[in-house]
Amino acid sequence: MESTATTLLLRRALRAGAPVFPAATAVGLSFGVLARTEHFGGTAAIVMSATTFAGSSQIATVSLLGGGSTLAAAIVAALLLNSRYGPIGISVARAFRGRLVRRFAEAQLVVDESWALGNGDRSLIVGICVLLWICWVGGTATGVALGSVIGDPNRYGIDGAFAALFVALLAMQIRSRTRATVAVLGATIAAALTPVTPAGVPIVVATAAVLAGWRRA
Amino acid sequence: MSDAWIAVLVVGAGTMLIKAVGPVGVAHRTLPPRAERLLELVAPAILAALVIDETFGKGRHLVVDARLAGAGAAVLLALARAPYWAIVLAGAAATAAVRAF
Numbered sequence: 230m231e232s233t234a235t236t237l238l239l240r241r242a243l244r245a246g247a248p249v250f251p252a253a254t255a256v257g258l259s260f261g262v263l264a265r266t267e268h269f270g271g272t273a274a275i276v277m278s279a280t281t282f283a284g285s286s287q288i289a290t291v292s293l294l295g296g297g298s299t300l301a302a303a304i305v306a307a308l309l310l311n312s313r314y315g316p317i318g319i320s321v322a323r324a325f326r327g328r329l330v331r332r333f334a335e336a337q338l339v340v341d342e343s344w345a346l347g348n349g350d351r352s353l354i355v356g357i358c359v360l361l362w363i364c365w366v367g368g369t370a371t372g373v374a375l376g377s378v379i380g381d382p383n384r385y386g387i388d389g390a391f392a393a394l395f396v397a398l399l400a401m402q403i404r405s406r407t408r409a410t411v412a413v414l415g416a417t418i419a420a421a422l423t424p425v426t427p428a429g430v431p432i433v434v435a436t437a438a439v440l441a442g443w444r445r446a
Numbered sequence: 447m448s449d450a451w452i453a454v455l456v457v458g459a460g461t462m463l464i465k466a467v468g469p470v471g472v473a474h475r476t477l478p479p480r481a482e483r484l485l486e487l488v489a490p491a492i493l494a495a496l497v498i499d500e501t502f503g504k505g506r507h508l509v510v511d512a513r514l515a516g517a518g519a520a521v522l523l524a525l526a527r528a529p530y531w532a533i534v535l536a537g538a539a540a541t542a543a544v545r546a547f
Binding site for chain 2: 247248249251252255269270273276277280281282283285286287290294300303304307308311312313314315316317318319320321322323325326329332333335336337339341344345383384385386387388389390391392393394395396397398399400402403407408409411412413414415416418419420423424425426427428431432435436437438439440441442443
């Protein structure tokens with residue numbers, strides 16, 4: 230019984246998450262290659278993918294340390310980039326039930342893609358995220374292993390694919406006038422703050438755009 | 447311990463704590479209806495900010511480069527209601543093509 234339910238869930242997650250798995254593998258791969266070229270260490274890169282499991286903060290850590298930044302600055306930048314998971318976690322908090330330890334564990338499975346595609350459905354978020362984790366860690370390991378053979382992964386437009394992925398996830402969210410207004414406002418806040426605040430801050434502050442829905446809410 | 451490993455440990459632990467804030471801290475509370483409806487708007491707000499960051503962001507600068515072609519292609523295909531895999535693939539192809547020139 231249990232295994233049938235798991236199979237069904239994985240099949241559902243595979244269908245819902247189909248668009249993001251290849252992209253996650255490709256970005257994971259480019260993170261692995263980057264870790265090699267920046268002398269971060271292959272094992273450290275794979276462990277980081279398995280535990281931190283958040284692309285932009287991992288890429289920031291590796292490139293900042295590789296570029297001669299201090300350890301403290303790299304850590305602060307990475308954590309700021311992940312601070313969006315504060316509001317993201319609060320927005321799906323209702324979906325999580327059960328004991329504290331279980332909620333803590335399942336909270337780790339809320340990442341950008343599983344959150345956006347899971348639509349507040351706990352089991353779908355978990356299913357998509359487990360598959361995403363396999364792609365992400367597998368991609369990183371492949372990138373570490375192949376390293377210099379691949380060269381600069383962005384030659385294949387992987388950074389552009391990531392931008393396109395978020396366009397696709399956003400398009401799915403714009404289902405009403407209010408949501409479109411919130412998106413435009415969020416984008417404006419992010420663009421305005423990028424030159425004046427540390428990386429990651431603009432994305433968190435963009436959450437304030439939800440206030441555009443105050444009156445209609 | 448090398449800087450890389452310290453970063454792996456601290457960033458990993460910190461990220462896990464940040465992710466836990468909502469599901470651990472808020473899960474059992476009932477929020478006012480208005481707050482719940484505003485929380486549903488967090489997704490378009492943050493995803494729009496991520497689009498800006500992934501398309502134009504380079505550290506603390508906004509730059510126009512080949513990624514804009516990828517994002518532009520993605521917007522066109524999203525408007526045409528193309529499937530996700532096509533949107534992502536077009537993003538990569540357009541970016542790679544512009545970069546090759």
